[in-house]
Amino acid sequence: MDGDKAHTFRRYEDGADHDDWDLEEKIFQQDTSYKCPTYIHRTPPCQGSCPAGEDIRGWLNIVRGIEQPPVLESGEQMDWKDYAFLRSTDANPFPAIMGRVCPAPCQDGCNRNEVEQNVGINAVEHFIGDHALETGLKLRAPGADTGKSVALIGGGIASLTAAYQLRRKGHACTIFEAHDKLGGMMRYGIPGYRTPRDVLDGEIQRVLDMGVEVKTGVKIGVDISLEQIEKDYDAVFVGIGAQSGTPIPIPGAGEAANCITGVAFLEAFNDGRLQHGSQKVLVIGGGDTAMDVAAVARRLGHITHSHEQDRPEYVVLGHTAHDVATVAKRDGADVKVIYRRPVEKMPATEMEVKHVREEGVEIHGSLVPVEVMLGEDGRARALKVAKADWSSGKMEIIENSEHEIEADLIVAAIGQAGDLKGLEELDNGRGLVNATGHFQWPDRENIFVAGDIVKPHLLTTAVGQASIAAEAIDHYLKHESLGKLPKVNVHHFNLLEKLKESGHAPAEYQHVQTDGTDSANWAVHNYEDRSYNQIVPADELFLGHWKHEARFDRKEVEIGPDSVLGHFGERILGPNAEEAREEADRCMSCGMCFECDNCVIYCPQDAVFRVKKSDRTTGRYVDTDYGKCIGCHICADVCPSGYIKMGLGE
Template structure:
């Protein structure tokens, strides 16, 4: 008996036989929202996008996405204070995604595997001078070169890196990592001139035939304060101390060291003193811990390493190896006031960590350039009052972190590029932020963050080996997969699977979905079951 061919027919009860779209008063739409991590990143990284590549094991693709915004991922994965993680929505579920740890893993993986960035094949014919090779200068040079311009960096120090090299200790940033990432910039064709100080920026621009200048001299001058002291008192500034660690021999500080200040540089100086043999390193700070400008993790690591803290204290007098300390109190405005109570403190060396200033002497002959409180005033595009001269990093009003400086370098490069081409640069409009209220947490299992291993405490104060270690491939993959893709579709198929009207069509990998409004009756199930808040209901017109 011959079999009849099998066929699917639609009866009256089938959803495809009934165009239920006519019932609709609201319709679902796919949306793209700004992830909170992206919004909080000072370097302007597309964090969610490179995490998307990383969570599928596409580490090189993730690294290349990262390098579009930040040329120093292995460095920033160590020294950035990750405001992206503070903003992460996942912190309301268990712990923030370890974005910084995954960034470091990708940066280290690139160094290990020798991944490179190709230089542009076409030159614009324009030349740009970058003064300073810290994070802002390197970032600007990198992005300007990729935009097709000829770039020269001039650095006064003998080695590049700025405060990353001369201000951040090796136990936080190994020099082989720093060197590996810096080397990519001249490999693109950027000319790097070290040991070359720029004393007059206009003369340097004129004599070198540069079409624009980006100033990124950093803040490498330690601030001083008047402390009455005897002839035998030894007083150093923290910037000089940390910078001297790049010399041939470490400085001799003695057995007892007092660090005056409360910022991250003070923590670095105290921890460095412990590694140089100080049996007692004390941080003297005028306010309380909660008002300390140092990041909490820096304070915690200093305390773990035996650094003592004398909060609500100030140095009144230094006489040889003996300090006079006055106790302070905070008034109703939070300002420290003297109490008239004194105590003695042994200290072979006093290290001043009271902030840093930029050397602006190269700008003395520049007209129309405004300086306020030791910082250069710039417009929105980071151009100074003088046409063609831009500035960024620590020398302009902004938070003084390496990640902010990297972001300044990228921003300046885009505006310099527009200036050189006679156009204007307008950044694209940002999407609305993705809030936690749009996340369907039922679909995310508890997965506490991976903890980065640390060097054993017993070894820390006797070596400059790196303290915070990196994730291995398995933990980095796990950490990347904890991302909830806030506000953006990651093609989980939930909407496709729950639609009772078969109104949603898959367009293919990476292309998302389409909604057939002939059949969608606006029930909202797809929106309710979207894990990441990438859909919303809007009134039907």
């Protein structure tokens, strides 16, 4: 917790007067008001911060035992681990991968940060994903066949997610991939020890098992024209990613073969061609790709005596491939990372920076590349840099600060673009493709696009965009208006679906005028869903309910400078079931009742009561007898999750 921010368990300060209490809004007369409580479902900030829009609160409440799984046809209740998997994969079919590599912006948004530390959401997702693979769980079944077909260009996470969501809606899907394997940046852009191949292949296969056709080794625009694809399919989804790196725009860089891009370096490593690197590796950039390049370079090391054709740049450029037998001769590599801004401003995740430093990588900030210095053989021998001063808020080069850093391999991880050969009409001039809010290509209504080719970002961003695009494709194929996107565009908990699932669906409404609607069994009473336009903030929770509990941090394999060479095993170890449940129990269930009983216990009028056990389910645990309620606001004040709002009667 921030040291200068004292957490308080008190809602009101000593000496607070009526102005502090804002009683005009509450309209108290003695201890009563005309406002009565209603139950308001809102989106939690973890979900609002998740680019994929996962129902994080939902699957955390399942893991902790609050939300109960449905009863199967056999009469047995579904296992909570299986149910958590189904809920998490409503939005994202790759929990095992995301639990390992997602930088977890959801945790930055977590309201628990106002108490001590965020909930370890990634750790719980890691457990859910691994459990599903270990037990062979399948994704939800595809929908009824619609007779419509969609071509998906590219086999990365965006296309795989779109195919998953489209199959759930019953549309036929065919993925076209230029490589011989699916996975995109999950396979070729992230080191394999961070996305283990058995995990990646298992999660991809689940999507294909839904009836997705795959054609690998086919590049649209080269082997088949986009025009032909448009004729053969009812809609087209473009998810080709941004798998072309940006070269260093400084003198000398374009002339040196040993100046390569981070994307090309990682692809050569991940497809097995690059088995050893160089002795002095210099990485330019401050993002996660730069950290991955540096970490891989330390693991690969170098071979002192090797043939010229075995130099890493020739392997990366595709001219040759390394013999696996030579790796036994390799020695360690000196790896440095330079970034033009201060180190603390690097966009790489804190964990990635910590790891590479522990593994022996040097990181230098406020250094600006000036020129690649060439040797007599035409290869780069050093990088000339200048020191930068950022104290004014903008970059100012320090006079006479230029100096050289020796290197025999310079890797630029400073940006990415798409390979749009044959698809030039889609190019927006920056090597990317424009998209509307529905992720439809503005120039043609039958073409949709999502993922890094729109703007390089996180894997989970591609998942979220692809889900929106799949929804838009579904509307397009049905000749429906795409409509207006909700303010909070995530995968929302649906109380009506939950009531149906638990056998408490409302009776059918007869559409006739009637009295006594406050007790009618065809309506859902005393509940309002504001999740489509509101995220519940921390200041509307009763933080005093929560005791300080340390976050569960996953165990890590210790990898130091002396043990990193040749270490290609996983570094982060997932939790077991007990650890996952304990960490999920730290969730504050923001915006949804988690059955703490505070409102029942503290109501002075006994107006708030538990719903009968036979009738209760998530979101329907408590109710209010308005004949007894005096509008004292106590139930709302002691609600830890912000689920109760005073307003009924306005």
